[in-house]
Amino acid sequence: MTAGPETQVKPRSRNRRVAGADPDKRHQILEGAHAVFTARGFDAASMSDIAAAANVSKGTLYVYFQDKEHLFIALIEREREKQKQGIYEALADDPDLAHALASFGERLVRLITGGFALSAQRIVLGVAERMPELGREFFERGPMQGTRRLAAFLQRRVEVGELAIADAGLAAAQFIDLCQSTLTRPRLFNAVSVPPDDEEIARVVGSAVTMFLAQYGVRKPG
Structure with a gap:
């Protein structure tokens, strides 16, 4: 029996990356974080500021880093x-x-x-x-x-x-x-x-x- 269109599973695109695994996007976020932390310090910097500086949405930012602390440590590393x-x-x-x-x-x-x-x-x-x-x-x-x-x-x-x-x-x-x-x-x-x-x-x-x-x-x- 052949599955109908509604039950067929579409093959995963080979070019699609796992969420949070795109090295270019990660680099983009870290560059934005570098600029914000350097200019404002840790306490004054916000995830909204970093998202804006990196030109990504806050949702995307949280896919890569769970909070500001982990982002800062990643940048230092x-x-x-x-x-x-x-x-x-x-x-x-x-x-x-x-x-x-x-x-x-x-x-x-x-x-x-x-x-x-x-x-x-x-x-x-x-x-x-x-x-x-x-x-x-x-x-x-x-x-x-x-x-x-x-x-x-x-x-x-x-x-x-x-x-x-x-x-x-x-x-x-x-x-x-x-x-x-x-x-x-x-x-x-x-x-x-x-x-x-x-x-x-x-x-x-x-x-x-x-x-x-x-x-x-x-x-x-x-």
Whole structure:
């Protein structure tokens, strides 16, 4: 028996995407969110503002992101992915320990003192007390991840006898803090309105490397 027209199931279009899975539309929304969050901050931004900036309906916006918080985290993750690979590449296979640390530190400081990273930090700090889950997620996916990656690198150098470190996680956090000395906090509080130049970053990070190796480096005999 042949099914009538009313019971026939139309084949699904091969070009039709699952709701919320169109990468171009997602990119469009994130671009709009970037503009709104940067201009207004987290609290003042609304999903209506973001929908208008992205040129999509609010219904479409909610198909992709359930709320403003998840949209903000997705935006941060996108920006981090663009920039962090170059930072970790500095730790890959450089045989010169001091050079690897300096390259990592300089790239990290450029990222942290850049405009978007500062805006994201300010927004998260502003809402972390009443939205601790947002602060925790930001910290775990950013600063904590970077510390762990550096700690793994340091531990490998311990194992080949270049460093003497009892707690690689602590040492990694110390090095990252040393690299930011005098550079990040003034930018974070807008006491300094422009990012540090390459010469200043190299000076501060170079000092951090010297101090770090003086504490943890293994002196070769002779």
